[in-house]
Amino acid sequence: MVSSFNFASIPQIIFGAGKLNDLYNIIPKFGNDVLFVIGGSSLDQSGKWNEITTILERKSINFSSTSISREPSPRLIDDIVAKFRNKNLKLIVAIGGGSVTDAGKAVSAMLTKNESIKNYLEGVGNKIHDGKKIPYIAIPTTSGTGSEATKNAVISEVGPKGFKKSLRHDNLIPNIAIIDPELMISSPPSVSASCGMDAFTQLLESYTSPKASPITDTLAFSGMKYISENILLACSNGASDVNVRSGMAYGSLMSGITLANAGLGIVHGLASSIGGYFKVPHGVVCGTLLFEATKMNIKILQKQETEGKLSLRKYAQIGALLLDEYQVEEGKIMEYCIKLMETLERWTKELKIDRLGNYGIDIKDINKIIENAGLKNNPVKLSKDDVKNIVLNRL
Amino acid sequence: MVSSFNFASIPQIIFGAGKLNDLYNIIPKFGNDVLFVIGGSSLDQSGKWNEITTILERKSINFSSTSISREPSPRLIDDIVAKFRNKNLKLIVAIGGGSVTDAGKAVSAMLTKNESIKNYLEGVGNKIHDGKKIPYIAIPTTSGTGSEATKNAVISEVGPKGFKKSLRHDNLIPNIAIIDPELMISSPPSVSASCGMDAFTQLLESYTSPKASPITDTLAFSGMKYISENILLACSNGASDVNVRSGMAYGSLMSGITLANAGLGIVHGLASSIGGYFKVPHGVVCGTLLFEATKMNIKILQKQETEGKLSLRKYAQIGALLLDEYQVEEGKIMEYCIKLMETLERWTKELKIDRLGNYGIDIKDINKIIENAGLKNNPVKLSKDDVKNIVLNRL
Numbered sequence: 001m002v003s004s005f006n007f008a009s010i011p012q013i014i015f016g017a018g019k020l021n022d023l024y025n026i027i028p029k030f031g032n033d034v035l036f037v038i039g040g041s042s043l044d045q046s047g048k049w050n051e052i053t054t055i056l057e058r059k060s061i062n063f064s065s066t067s068i069s070r071e072p073s074p075r076l077i078d079d080i081v082a083k084f085r086n087k088n089l090k091l092i093v094a095i096g097g098g099s100v101t102d103a104g105k106a107v108s109a110m111l112t113k114n115e116s117i118k119n120y121l122e123g124v125g126n127k128i129h130d131g132k133k134i135p136y137i138a139i140p141t142t143s144g145t146g147s148e149a150t151k152n153a154v155i156s157e158v159g160p161k162g163f164k165k166s167l168r169h170d171n172l173i174p175n176i177a178i179i180d181p182e183l184m185i186s187s188p189p190s191v192s193a194s195c196g197m198d199a200f201t202q203l204l205e206s207y208t209s210p211k212a213s214p215i216t217d218t219l220a221f222s223g224m225k226y227i228s229e230n231i232l233l234a235c236s237n238g239a240s241d242v243n244v245r246s247g248m249a250y251g252s253l254m255s256g257i258t259l260a261n262a263g264l265g266i267v268h269g270l271a272s273s274i275g276g277y278f279k280v281p282h283g284v285v286c287g288t289l290l291f292e293a294t295k296m297n298i299k300i301l302q303k304q305e306t307e308g309k310l311s312l313r314k315y316a317q318i319g320a321l322l323l324d325e326y327q328v329e330e331g332k333i334m335e336y337c338i339k340l341m342e343t344l345e346r347w348t349k350e351l352k353i354d355r356l357g358n359y360g361i362d363i364k365d366i367n368k369i370i371e372n373a374g375l376k377n378n379p380v381k382l383s384k385d386d387v388k389n390i391v392l393n394r395l
Numbered sequence: 396m397v398s399s400f401n402f403a404s405i406p407q408i409i410f411g412a413g414k415l416n417d418l419y420n421i422i423p424k425f426g427n428d429v430l431f432v433i434g435g436s437s438l439d440q441s442g443k444w445n446e447i448t449t450i451l452e453r454k455s456i457n458f459s460s461t462s463i464s465r466e467p468s469p470r471l472i473d474d475i476v477a478k479f480r481n482k483n484l485k486l487i488v489a490i491g492g493g494s495v496t497d498a499g500k501a502v503s504a505m506l507t508k509n510e511s512i513k514n515y516l517e518g519v520g521n522k523i524h525d526g527k528k529i530p531y532i533a534i535p536t537t538s539g540t541g542s543e544a545t546k547n548a549v550i551s552e553v554g555p556k557g558f559k560k561s562l563r564h565d566n567l568i569p570n571i572a573i574i575d576p577e578l579m580i581s582s583p584p585s586v587s588a589s590c591g592m593d594a595f596t597q598l599l600e601s602y603t604s605p606k607a608s609p610i611t612d613t614l615a616f617s618g619m620k621y622i623s624e625n626i627l628l629a630c631s632n633g634a635s636d637v638n639v640r641s642g643m644a645y646g647s648l649m650s651g652i653t654l655a656n657a658g659l660g661i662v663h664g665l666a667s668s669i670g671g672y673f674k675v676p677h678g679v680v681c682g683t684l685l686f687e688a689t690k691m692n693i694k695i696l697q698k699q700e701t702e703g704k705l706s707l708r709k710y711a712q713i714g715a716l717l718l719d720e721y722q723v724e725e726g727k728i729m730e731y732c733i734k735l736m737e738t739l740e741r742w743t744k745e746l747k748i749d750r751l752g753n754y755g756i757d758i759k760d761i762n763k764i765i766e767n768a769g770l771k772n773n774p775v776k777l778s779k780d781d782v783k784n785i786v787l788n789r790l
Contacts, residue, residue, distance in 0.1 A: 001638040002576075002621065002645045004411025009404050012565065015608070016399025170407065181397075213410070214645060218617035222609055226397065243396040250397045250609060326721030 005213030007261050008170045010149055011138070011177040013253065017242045020052075020139065020180040023093070024059055030135050031090025033062050037080075037104040039096035040069030043141065046186050052095075068096065071156045071164075071275070071282065072103040074118040081110045081117075093137045095183070097195070098145030098154075098282065101138040101174075106153040108136035109172050121155055121165040131171030138174040141183045143234070143248035144195025144283050146202055146256020148177035154282075162276035173260070179253055181245035189235040193351035196231040196248055197287025200224065200347075202255035204294070205265035208314050209377035216262040221321065223254025228322055228343070235351055263377035267293045270391065273372035280359040287353040291344040292390045298337050300380045311379035315340055357395045366391055400608030402656050403565045405544055406533070406572040408648070412637045415447075415534065415575040418488065419454055425530050426485025428457050432475075432499040434491035435464030438536065441581050447490075463491065466551045466559075466670070466677065467498040469513040476505045476512075488532045490578070492590070493540030493549075493677065496533040496569075501548040503531035504567050516550055516560040526566030533569040536578045538629070538643035539590025539678050541597055541651020543572035549670075549677075557671035568655070574648055576640035584630040588746035591626040591643055592682030595619065595742075597650035599689070600660035603709050604772035611657040616716065618649025623717055623738070630746055658772035662688045665786065668767035675754035682748040686739040687785045693732050695775045706774035710735055752790045761786055 014022050027034055036052075043049045056063050064087065066080050080103070089111065094104025110117050112132040119125035138148035147153070151173045152166035187195070206212060207220040230238065230247035238244035270293075271285040298315055301308035316328045319336030322343050328336055347353075361369075370387050409417050422429055429451075438444045451458050459482070461475050475498070484506065489499025505512050507527040514520035533543040542548070546568045547561035582590070601607060602615040625633070625642035633639035665688075666680040693710055696703035711723045714731030717738050723731055742748075756764075765782050 002410070002641040004414065005408075007405075007408035007410070009407050010402075012404050013400075013402035013610075015397070015402070019399065214617055214621070215408075215614070215649075218613045219610070222613035226609070246397040254610075324722075327719075 002214055005215070007213070007215055008151055009173060010257055011174040013177050013179065015179045015250070015253070017180060017182050017246065019178055020183060023137070023139070023178060024055055026137070026176065027061055027091060033087065033089050034091045034093055035084055035089050035107070036063055036065040037092065037094040037096070037100055037107060038065055038067050039100045039141065040067055042186060043095060048183070068100050068103045071099045071154070072106060073157050074116060074121070074155055077103065077106045077110055077117045077155065080107050085111060089134055091135050091137065093139065095139040095141060097140070097142040098147045101140055101145070101147040102153040102155070104138060105136060105147065105172055105174065106155060106167055109133045109153070109167060109169070117155060117167060120167050122168060124163055124165050129167060129169045129172070131169040133172060135175045137176045137178065139178045139180065139183070140249070140252070142187050142191060142195045143184055143245070143252035144198045146199060146252050146259060148174055148179065149253055149256030150260045156275050158276065158279055160277070164272045164275035177253070179249050181242050181249045184245045184249060185240050185242065189239065190352070192239065192248070193235045193353060194281055194283030194287045195252070196227060196234060197290060197347065197351065197353060198283040199248070199252040199255040200227050200231065201267050201286040201290045202259045202264060203227065203251065204290070204318060205267060205377070206255070206258035206262035207318065208297070208311055208379040209262040209265065210379060211377050212262045216258045219254045220258040223251040223258065224318055225321060227251035231347060232350060265293070265376055265378035266297070266382060266387065266390065269374040269376045269378070270369065270387070272374070273369050274356070274361070276372065277365065277369065278359055278361055280356065280361070284354050285356070287348065287351070288356060288394045289390060291341065291348050292393045294344055295341050296382065296386050296390050297378065297380055298341065300382065300386065302334070304380070308380060312337065355394055356391070361395060363392070363395060397609055400610070402608070402610055403546055404568060405652055406569040408572050408574065410574045410645070410648070412575060412577045412641065414573055415578060418532070418534070418573055419450055421532070421571065422456055422486060428482065428484050429486045429488055430479055430484050430502070431458055431460040432487065432489040432491070432495055432502060433460055433462050434495045434536065435462055437581060438490060443578070463495050463498045466494045466549070467501060468552050469511060469516070469550055472498065472501045472505055472512045472550065475502050480506060484529055486530050486532065488534065490534040490536060492535070492537040493542045496535055496540070496542040497548040497550070499533060500531060500542065500567055500569065501550060501562055504528045504548070504562060504564070512550060512562060515562050517563060519558055519560050524562060524564045526564040528567060530570045532571045532573065534573045534575070534578070535644070535647070537582050537586060537590045538579055538640070538647035539593045541594060541647050541654060543569055543574065544648055544651030545655045551670050553671065553674055555672070559667045559670035572648070574644050576637050576644045579640045579644060580635050580637065584634065585747070587634065587643070588630045588748060589676055589678030589682045590647070591622060591629060592685060592742065592746065592748060593678040594643070594647040594650040595622045595626065596662050596681040596685045597654045597659060598622065598646065599685070599713060600662060600772070601650070601653035601657035602713065603692070603706055603774040604657040604660065605774065606772050607657045611653045614649045615653040618646040618653065619713055620716060622646035626742060627745060660688070660771055660773035661692070661768070661777060661782065661785065664769040664771045664773070665764065665782070667769070668764050669751070669756070671767065672760065672764065673754055673756055675751065675756070679749050680751070682743065682746070683751060683789045684785060686736065686743050687788045689739055690736050691777065691781055691785050692773065692775055693736065695777065695781065697729070699775070703775060707732065750789055751786070756790060758787070758790060
């Protein structure tokens with residue numbers, strides 16, 4: 001039986017090593033006035049940005065650029081929009097990690113409005129964005145957030161009254177995503193590790209979400225297959241192997257598609273809360289909490305009589321995948337669940353995912369973190385104490 | 396390793412029993428002047444069309460309608476377009492089988508042009524459509540062509556110089572596909588059978604296509620899982636079971652997505668040729684040829700030393716799926732391939748898929764059929780004799 005589901009459109013996807021070059025033929029189809037949103041320094045330092053601008057100039061494409069060096073705040077987006085509002089831009093192109101591609105998405109959406117993005121953020125403002133935007137192309141340079149395929153841009157204001165919330169509309173999905181694994185080769189091990197763990201978290205959370213459908217299930221499963229085969233290599237001796245990077249890029253892309261259509265769970269509920277209060281990279285929060293959260297979910301699901309069976313089976317299915325088995329035998333559900341937990345714990349260690357304490361998060365902060373953390377589409381209801389234990393174990 | 400691939404966007408999908416009702420809230424978002432393209436009689440006879448028009452009137456939606464009783468010809472599309480060109484339509488909605496949803500797609504694309512669709516058909520005209528169209532919603536009432544998710548509309552002119560060719564552009568993918576399995580319950584066994592076989596053909600051909608990617612593979616696999624579980628039931632005592640119909644509808648939807656992105660093989664190469672010369676339902680042509688074509692492909696692949704191994708393995712993977720096994724052991728490749736062939740042969744018999752001879756196709760027609768049949772993205776090169784044998788065995 002296939003239950004009811006909605007599935008938003010996805011971007012046109014151009015995937016493969018060297019595919020960045022397709023960009024130059026695509027831009028003129030939208031018009032000749034382009035704003036590039038790029039990262040702080042890595043694109044510049046690698047010489048790639050110089051290469052790109054040389055080609056743009058040779059092709060007589062009018063472009064401006066703006067650079068982002070941290071997770072985008074409302075102020076940052078508002079400032080960029082104010083600067084470029086009257087430039088009659090025809091296209092926004094973002095090349096960078098999740099912060100950059102989210103910033104590009106937010107700018108493309110806010111250029112059609114005359115007020116602060118704050119007014120349109122979920123749980124912050126009281127307006128709903130209508131989806132009108134300047135066409136937008138996302139080009140990720142990390143394999144993590146899947147932002148190249150999602151309909152939301154995550155915007156943070158960090159501080160005591162901080163938040164990490166989304167601007168969201170089906171129409172904010174990028175028009176085109178160009179995914180070129182060559183761009184990811186310069187990503188350092190610590191970034192590849194936390195981003196890869198974020199992508200796996202997104203896949204596992206959307207796979208076990210009550211909003212999952214057969215289409216998100218099959219895409220998430222495929223994504224987890226590729227990430228599990230490549231995540232350790234991407235952060236070690238496979239870092240410069242374009243095949244390894246393409247496996248990670250594919251998994252990350254899948255995670256964007258599945259999270260946009262099936263939602264996320266407690267790890268992202270906590271990441272939203274923690275990211276509002278503390279300056280800690282999103283991928284680190286997800287990566288550090290994933291094992292503990294999965295352990296807690298499985299523990300609670302085990303106690304349930306019948307209603308937990310389906311979710312437990314889904315965790316087991318991923319444990320089986322990690323064993324290169326694809327069928328879950330009824331009597332081996334917990335065996336497979338244990339395999340999943342062991343693998344997540346091992347990845348966390350081998351990838352040296354930081355503990356939250358390293359970012360100044362302390363036991364006295366726990367209560368406010370928990371208060372502000374939603375369960376999202378977690379497969380099982382967790383008590384405040386359950387959630388507290390997840391975080392405590394990773395301080 | 397993930398090789399390069401492109402993936403076109405897909406429609407916004409609204410899937411589930413009773414979801415037709417979402418249409419009435421969606422229409423006003425596009426505007427109030429709608430053209431409905433519907434089928435010849437079944438929607439009318441079932442009382443469904445009366446129900447729909449009553450609601451449209453109650454909601455004060457201005458609508459016109461036109462009905463299609465056969466696979467669309469250039470003349471048919473041109474006539475509809477001429478009639479509605481100056482009506483300032485805001486939306487086209489097609490409710491019906493593949494002929495109807497293809498006709499709706501073609502009308503939505505040709506309303507922006509001032510000439511015959513013939514000029515834009517692949518291999519017929521010499522113009523390339525630019526993708527400009529009136530927004531289009533596809534609502535299938537059969538589980539077959541997957542047209543609700545494809546970027547092409549198949550147009551036929553039947554006769555000695557006949558053709559069956561596509562109007563195609565990435566932007567012709569429907570804006571929204573509403574897939575309501577309840578609408579499929581009235582589909583008679585013979586139609587459900589040929590449509591279901593068409594969908595499975597599309598899935599298997601795109602799965603084994605050299606243009607396949609991990610994303611089309613995983614979607615095709617998922618589609619074949621649901622179709623194989625439901626196809627016999629949908630044509631027998633499960634015909635009125637909405638769960639069975641939803642499985643078939645899901646499989647058909649997947650087939651549209653995968654064919655649009657990975658292409659098709661020799662069965663559809665032949666269907667294009669045969670459909671230009673003879674009045675025979677597209678699903679019957681595909682259904683009747685699938686077993687013989689698969690047998691021929693596997694036979695030729697077996698003879699190849701190394702290059703055929705990957706494709707053979709893919710056929711084996713589907714054989715394993717049919718056995719409810721998911722892993723292909725190296726030594727059992729042919730065992731699984733045989734399982735696939737046996738199943739296709741059994742379906743052809745149990746579903747009573749007509750032979751081509753029943754539609755007046757004779758041995759003397761073979762040569763012209765073969766001359767006009769492209770291999771498309773068949774996994775292996777076939778000689779003219781190979782192709783001839785496929786058809787001969789189903790006369």
